[in-house]
Amino acid sequence: MGKRQAERAPDRRRRRLTRLLPAGLALTAVMLASGAAVAHWQDDRDAARRAAEFENHVDGPSDGGATSSPSTSRSPSPSSSPSSKPKKPKKSSTPSASPSHSSGTGTIPVPATGPGTFTTAQADGTVVGTGSRVRRYKVMVEDGIDVSAKSAATYIASVLGDRRGWTRDGVDSFKLVSSGSYDFVVKIATPGTVDRICGAAGLDTHGELDCSVGTDVVVNLKRWVLGSPQFPGPITEYRALIINHEVGHRIGHGHEGCPGPGKPAPAMMQQIKGLHGCVANAWPYDKYGHYISGPPV
Template identity: 55%
Template sequence: MGRGRCRHPSSGGRTPRPRPPARTRLTRRGRLLVLLLCLAAGLGGTGLAIAAWDTGPGPTPRAAPDPATGGPAAPDSPGEVSSDPPSRARVPDSGSGTFAPARLNGSPVGSGTLRRYQVQVERGSGVEPDEAAAEIQRIVAHPRGWARNGRGRFQLVTGKADFVIRIATPKTADRLCAEAGLDTGGELNCETGKGVVVNLKRWLTGSPRFAGAPAAYRHLIINHELGHALGLGHLGCPGPGRPAPVMMQQIKGLDGCDSNAHPYGTNGTYLAGPAL
């Protein structure tokens, strides 16, 4: 046989090499593992993966979509992510009835008469006061909000305030709203003249009638109740397919309008509707 050609051990010639000891040979399971590893390497270029083998950390969470544009928003603070979806949020029906104030102070935003506000959260609600205050401050300062469009000047404070924004469990919210003669039925938020009462259920889960995540619905909560604090009443839908005004009670139905969480459009136009 010519040079460079192999001879089968059974055809004579050189003495067959001894088989390696059993401890150095691949078992059937080992050969299968090697085969799967090779397949995984080959599939890597196609974007496929074997999910069961992914034991490392998951991808870095992305910031929640910007409610103003529907596109991705840069985080307002490192590591900021959206809250749990409604199906996973745990909402206690009642809490301690006492409130813990946030410890954050902010700079004034907007123009006109300054209104200082404090944020308080009911103890036992599971919501951190400082986190809630930071989120409300971002909502107030949003480019499509009241402050950025000349309708008010607001500042988050820890001391003396013109009004208080309280996040309360449903039963506590009902009690506080009832003191102002309002029936919220364990579901609604209210503005009492002394401040804003946010129902914890709405804060954590959003609204089944609102096309958006709870983080987006929180803009509607704050903007609607701040609108009342500015002396504005309820509005209706201006027409099918048009953005619902923030002063519309969108949780009770949209009447053909599209969900909207901001007082102003992307072009700076005030999103109004017929007075109710």
């Protein structure tokens, strides 16, 4: 009896092991799956953390402009070091940009746009020039800008009456009027208003340029205040170029090109688009009364 029990004992152990093996394998599989899930979850957390650190590094105020890959950047602290000074916030760009090459002061604000209504300069009936063909003109300044219609009209009259201006041809003279009929009107306006007036005639002034439309000589306040990167010298000279160029269109002159390297640019040349080897010049005539011309464009 004892011998048969001893012989059956190994059989019982084998059967017990056979029953336990599937359960053990199943438990092992569960543990492996759980471990993989935990690892995957941890990887997701690490990836999310690294992405957040990268965004904070790029956009944060204390990165000093340095570049770093996501794997080496660290979460930003309130201050990068106890001695570091916080960066001053960048100043928002204002409509009155810094002065360009023309020596404009930039002290007059240049709003992006205005109401589109104008104040007309009062006239005293003075005529500049001796020519028999009298051109009647008005000067109007958009409301809400820091340029008076009176001062603008006084300056424009001085440009038109200059011996280097259009009156030198002996044909044209100019009379400022504030009412009644007129041949053209000089309007000084904000960039947005210039774009609207010129755009109605199919011209794209990009918030930067002047234009001549119908009887309107439309002067961009930005150019009146800041001048042009292409035009060195006093801002008053560049204003003279604006008036001479646009009034030149009104009395029948078209665009002209550079006559040659080192020569004065014609007043009818679009100098704001580049001098092409010419020397900047605001006047139609030189001091000797010679017309400064270039090839027609």
